Amino acid sequence: MWRVKAIVKLKDGVLDVQGRAVEAAMKHLGYVDVKELKIGKYIEFLTEKKPDEKALQKIGEDLLANPVIEIIEFSVEKK
Amino acid sequence: MKFGIVRFPGSNCDEDAYKVVSNLLGEEAVYLWHEETSLQKSDCIILPGGFSYGDYLRAGAMAKLSPIVESIKKFAASGGLVLGICNGFQVLTEIGLLPGALTRNIHQQFICAWQNLRVENAKTPFTSLYKPDEEIRIPIANGEGRYSIDPKGLKSLEQNNQIVFRYVNNPNGSVSDIAGICNREGNVLGLMPHPERASEALLGGTDGLKLFKSIQKGRFLQGIRN
Numbered sequence: 521m522w523r524v525k526a527i528v529k530l531k532d533g534v535l536d537v538q539g540r541a542v543e544a545a546m547k548h549l550g551y552v553d554v555k556e557l558k559i560g561k562y563i564e565f566l567t568e569k570k571p572d573e574k575a576l577q578k579i580g581e582d583l584l585a586n587p588v589i590e591i592i593e594f595s596v597e598k599k
Numbered sequence: 600m601k602f603g604i605v606r607f608p609g610s611n612c613d614e615d616a617y618k619v620v621s622n623l624l625g626e627e628a629v630y631l632w633h634e635e636t637s638l639q640k641s642d643c644i645i646l647p648g649g650f651s652y653g654d655y656l657r658a659g660a661m662a663k664l665s666p667i668v669e670s671i672k673k674f675a676a677s678g679g680l681v682l683g684i685c686n687g688f689q690v691l692t693e694i695g696l697l698p699g700a701l702t703r704n705i706h707q708q709f710i711c712a713w714q715n716l717r718v719e720n721a722k723t724p725f726t727s728l729y730k731p732d733e734e735i736r737i738p739i740a741n742g743e744g745r746y747s748i749d750p751k752g753l754k755s756l757e758q759n760n761q762i763v764f765r766y767v768n769n770p771n772g773s774v775s776d777i778a779g780i781c782n783r784e785g786n787v788l789g790l791m792p793h794p795e796r797a798s799e800a801l802l803g804g805t806d807g808l809k810l811f812k813s814i815q816k817g818r819f820l821q822g823i824r825n
Binding site for chain 1: 772
């Protein structure tokens, strides 16, 4: 079995309003040394066969991320 | 004239659209379940507002895999009229019928409020009864309504007159105050405001009804020409 982990992030230049709000809240709590806080999504699934990188990129662009505003990064490990 | 109103799991403005079409336009309306592939010979497809698939993953993201979407893409490619309202607009960007994306409102708030809009393009099949630059009042109700597109894409929208509605007072940080856009050909329109909620005086305004009447008039004139 293989475990696929994917992280979806907003592209640079796309305003991350959640990140901005959480960063402000952290500063409010006294963590003043915080910059560029970003919020993304984490997706994980298992496959029987080792997944093909191209196939992963395709499912990333077709469904898991919106290529207009997001990027997706995969990592694959043997379970 | 026949309007097909697509229902996804989580659509919730489908009945509003149905009532505008049947009660106020006096035209035929049918519901199209998202798992169907037939558009039942509709002349105009409406993707209504709501939260298709609970907005899981991204608003509109899961809906693009519904069987009916391929039929809608073909219908649009052949010049058929497609109107996406709110979540319907989000679906249209996700399936690639309209450029850009709808993202979280700048203040992270769900905004449900009447908005003043300016009609930027009164030459589309959806806006022909409005005057150019006419100011109209239509409500919005969304949490992810901030239109985003890169500078190149925005330039292309401007050059091709694809910006159909702009907010007079931008409520959510949308790029260039954009509230609604069409495709290059003008037969696919997506907008975040809800014209179906501004179609009866009892609901607080009737400015949205002209959008539906524009569609009806266009079809009528087309019938005469043919």
